[in-house]
Amino acid sequence: MDTDAPVTLQTCLSESQLRGQIPVTPRAFKAILQSLIEFLQSRSLAATLWLKLPKEEAWWEDIRQYCQQLAEPRVYLLGLEPSWPTAPDRSELPYQTIALRKDDLKGEYLCLAIADNFACGLLAFRRTQAPGEASRRNLSLVCFASPGALQSIGQGLQSLLHHSPAGQALLTQNAGGLATELASSAALIDDFLSWQLRAQNELRATLAEARKADSDLVPSSKPGDSIDRAFLDAAGQELRTPLTTIKTALTLLNSPNLKPPQRQRYLDMIRRECDRQSALVTSAIELLQVQTAAPPQLQPLQLGEIVPGVVSTYQPLARERSITLAYTIAANLPPAAGVEPWLRQILINLINNGIRFTANGGSVRVTAAQSGDRIALAVEDTGTGIGSADLPRVFDAFFRRLPVEGLEGIGLGLTMAQQLLQQMGGVIQIKSSPGRGSRFTAMLLAYSE
Structure with a gap:
């Protein structure tokens, strides 16, 4: 590396190491940084921190808490001047400043944590935006924990230290852990x-x-x-x-x-x-x-022909967890108005939801009956139920509750069921209470000539 050229950590990483970069907003980068610091804190890992972050106070709160918890942490601030009004107070966050030249680490942010048996870092840098891309998503983030990437960043920081008196002193003192082999135990990773x-x-x-x-x-x-x-x-x-x-x-x-x-x-x-x-x-x-989609052409649908086939498809999944999955279709049920593939998808999503939130040995039951001028297609389970605070949110896209045995979905099944029903002129109703299960009822239009 040319010792007179500006030091950028991005250029220290190889093409394969940079392949892992993702576009993020500053807010998302801050959230991932917070997660790293909280992990160190939760595992009581006394790490040496190398930091170059925005100067705003909010970026330093979690780091301060971490340093207050651990005895005599080592923190190296790259280019942060203590004269800044929002700079961390030395009495709260013991740190050493490493001066930077004008263009060193320009447009880059870093958090490198080095502890016994654990080393991990986050590098964010300004990126060229693609046409039409939101202006707020103007960072690329690389999260690195492999020995090769850690060594590349360590070498870049050592090059940086040569240009600072404080950094030169560190180089004679093992460079704050940079000269050691940076590796993590597989269990910690x-x-x-x-x-x-x-x-x-x-x-x-x-x-x-x-x-x-x-x-x-x-x-x-x-x-x-x-x-x-x-x-x-x-x-x-x-x-x-x-x-x-x-x-x-x-x-x-x-x-x-x-x-x-x-x-x-x-x-x-x-x-x-x-x-x-x-x-x-x-x-x-x-x-x-x-x-x-344009308003669909509704067709007469016989639930007695549709429900059994969908239920039988999901009975093996239910049997794996000793869940009883059954159905009841009222006699002489008039046809519902709808689109057959859409109705099948609604039923699939409701059955999936019922199985996901029902413990082993429980039951999920599908019923279809006439209710006034509507056809009520209901899926009732004996699962975990839904609290009153969550009931208004269950149809929000990507909203998730904690499922049974970690069978997490993607948070779109109920949203899709609601949207399909609305397109067919129907509505969906919920009755639920925590610990006593839930009943989702799709109220379909009855078909008329």
């Missing part, structure tokens, strides 16, 4: 990946609540416009947040010291997350197609 997945699920829930609050406060200028924009924003976040963990696992697969059991765990995790993302993309596209 597994733990961190699982932690990140949980944190991303919590972030999705928080964003969903924020989006709902925004849509309640800001009315749409055109019917449906705000719903579509909110849905697309939510779908984009759903697709991006797991990618950090997936791409981190991919970089770890390159480690020559990785044992076969750890390698298989990473491969299984990547495969599982990719399958989930694939299902999400398919469902999101289908939902958007339904939302923008």
Whole structure:
């Protein structure tokens, strides 16, 4: 590396290491940074921190709490001047400043944590925006934990230290851990990946609540416009947040010291997350197609011919968990008005939902009967039930409750059922209470000539 040229950590990483970058907003980067710090804190890992972050106070709150919990942490601030009004108070956050030249780390943010048996880092840098891309998503993020990437970043930081008197002193003192072999135990990396997945699920829930609050406060200028924009924003976040963990696992697969059991765990995790993302993309596209479809031509549908076939398809899944899945069709039931593939999809989503939230040994029952001028198609389960606070949100896109035995869905099944019903002139009703199960009733139009 040319010692006179500006130091940028992005250029220290190889093409394969940079392949794991994902576009993020500053808010998403801050959330992932917070997750890393909370992981260190929860595991009582006394890490040396190398930091270059925005100067605003909000970026430093979690780091301060972490440093207050641990005895005499080592924190190196790259280019942060203590004279800044919002700079961390040295009495609260003991740190050492490493001066930067004008263009060193320009447009880059870093958090590198080095502890015993664990090393991990986040590097974000400004990126060129694609045409039509939202201006707020102007960072690329690389989460690195593989020995190769850690070594590349460590070498870049050592080059940076040569240009600072404080940095030169550090170079004679093992450079704050940079001169040691940066590697993590497989158990801690597994733990961190699982932690990140949980944190991303919590972030999705928080964003969903924020989006709902925004849509309640800001009315749409055109019917449906705000719903579509909110849905697309939510779908984009759903697709991006797991990618950090997936791409981190991919970089770890390159480690020559990785044992076969750890390698298989990473491969299984990547495969599982990719399958989930694939299902999400398919469902999101289908939902958007339904939302923008022209009013359908309704046909007479005999529920006595449709319900048994759908139920029999899902009985093997129910039997695996000793769940009784059965149906009852009222005699002489008149035909419902609808679109057969749509009605099948509604029933599939409701049965799936019932099985997912019912414990082993419970039951899910499908019934169809006439109710006034409507046909009531109901799916009732003996599952966990829904609290009053969650009832208004169950049809929101990407809203999730905690399922039984970790059988998490993608959060679009009930949304799709509601949208399909509305397109066919129907509505869906819920009766539920915690611990006593739920009953979802699709109220369909009765067919008339």
